[in-house]
Amino acid sequence: MMPPLTIPAATLNPVTYVVDTNVLLVANGQHPDVSPACVMTCREWLTRLMAEGRVALDDAYAIVNEYQHKTHASDGQGVGDAFVRWVLRHHDDAARCDLVHLDPHVQRGFLSFPVDVDLNHFDDSDRKFVAVAHAHPERPPILQAADSKWLDWAPHLGEHGVQIRFLCCEDVQEFHVHKFGH
Numbered sequence: 001m002m003p004p005l006t007i008p009a010a011t012l013n014p015v016t017y018v019v020d021t022n023v024l025l026v027a028n029g030q031h032p033d034v035s036p037a038c039v040m041t042c043r044e045w046l047t048r049l050m051a052e053g054r055v056a057l058d059d060a061y062a063i064v065n066e067y068q069h070k071t072h073a074s075d076g077q078g079v080g081d082a083f084v085r086w087v088l089r090h091h092d093d094a095a096r097c098d099l100v101h102l103d104p105h106v107q108r109g110f111l112s113f114p115v116d117v118d119l120n121h122f123d124d125s126d127r128k129f130v131a132v133a134h135a136h137p138e139r140p141p142i143l144q145a146a147d148s149k150w151l152d153w154a155p156h157l158g159e160h161g162v163q164i165r166f167l168c169c170e171d172v173q174e175f176h177v178h179k180f181g182h
Helices: 021-027 036-052 062-070 079-090 124-135 149-158 169-180
Strands: 016-019 054-058 097-100 142-144 164-166
Touching: 016 021, 016 036, 016 124, 021 036, 021 062, 021 079, 021 142, 036 079, 036 169, 054 062, 054 124, 062 079, 062 124, 097 124, 124 142, 149 164, 149 169
Parallel strands: 016 054, 016 142, 054 097, 142 164
Antiparallel strands: none
16 A cells, blocks of 8 residues: 655646656666655655646557556556556546647657757657647646656756656766766
8 A cells, every 4th residue: 555645735736747657667666776765756746646637648649658568557566557557547538638649750750849959869769758748738847757868858848848847856866977977
């Protein structure tokens, strides 16, 4: 059984988020290098989103397909697995989920991915999260757990109105120093 949530009520402001897959993996305990505090934070965020939040996804289900590929939604016991089951139940519920249409683009992956030379080397597999956030009328923040490359991209994304909410600041900074030396 999950311990009570410690996230203050004001934390889900705004209430709509784009959730990077690594948040689910950390919540499931599938990222062995993160701190226990990071695991708990990801679990708490996903639990709170399922209870009272909203998620933004692409209408072609590329995000959902990635979630399903990396988790065990049908029989997994982790909070990330439970979140995927929740998404599958609520993806067509406009009160809980916004489906955003993404037009493909040859160079950028998606037309709504920002035009910015500093983002030219942005991971192809992560572009869908940015494209959804950027195309959504509310520009919901992207929840990010432990992918340290996002630290370098966050300022450039911010210039385009795409905000990254790092759930595990200490962990992601430590990983960045270990990986990139700064």
